[in-house]
Amino acid sequence: xxxxxxxxIRAVLQLKCPHCRKGFLFRxxxxxxxxxxxxxxxxxxxxxxxxxxxTGFWYGTGYVSYGLSVALSGFNLAWYxxxxxxxxxxxxILYWLLINAAIVLIAxxxxxxxxxxxxxxxxxxxxxHATQCTSIADRATSN
Numbered sequence: 001x002x003x004x005x006x007x008x009i010r011a012v013l014q015l016k017c018p019h020c021r022k023g024f025l026f027r028x029x030x031x032x033x034x035x036x037x038x039x040x041x042x043x044x045x046x047x048x049x050x051x052x053x054x055t056g057f058w059y060g061t062g063y064v065s066y067g068l069s070v071a072l073s074g075f076n077l078a079w080y081x082x083x084x085x086x087x088x089x090x091x092x093i094l095y096w097l098l099i100n101a102a103i104v105l106i107a108x109x110x111x112x113x114x115x116x117x118x119x120x121x122x123x124x125x126x127x128x129h130a131t132q133c134t135s136i137a138d139r140a141t142s143n
Contacts, residue, residue: 008126015113018121020047020130025117031109038112047130053123064115069104072111076100 011021023046027039038058040051052058080086080096087093104111 004126008121012114012117012121015117017044017047017049017051018117018124019049019127020044021126022046023049025051025120026113031113034109037109038116040116047127049124049130051120053120058116058119061112061115061119064119065112068111068115068118069108072104072107073100076103 007021008018011018015025017023017025023041023044025040025044027041028036031037042052043050076099077086077096080099084092084095086096
């Protein structure tokens with residue numbers, strides 16, 4: 001794979017800004033601090049990219065989060081089917097449903113953050129020179 005694709009995937013999985021791929025977009029590193037799971041900086045701390053592009057911008061992330069949950073459920077079905085098999089006769093489909101529900105529930109805070117980064121990256125494109133821009137704090141002190 002080309003380096004820019006690997007860089008994009010790494011930045012998305014690490015929840016970094018899609019514009020500079022350096023700044024962490026969320027106020028806390030731990031997505032399992034449930035009171036602060038979706039608390040984001042108003043601007044990227046590195047390049048100053050605005051994170052909420054317009055009022056109500058994050059409503060679209062519900063569709064992305066749903067897609068990620070369905071993809072994770074499909075992955076869980078595949079590995080469960082390969083390892084244990086699925087049948088109505090022995091209730092293994094019920095066990096898969098319970099295991100899948102637990103895995104999706106545990107992964108949901110990270111998936112919600114991931115959906116925000118993916119959705120933002122649809123509208124904000126990478127600029128390799130973005131890290132050379134002054135940050136918000138630098139601009140505020142120079143005025």
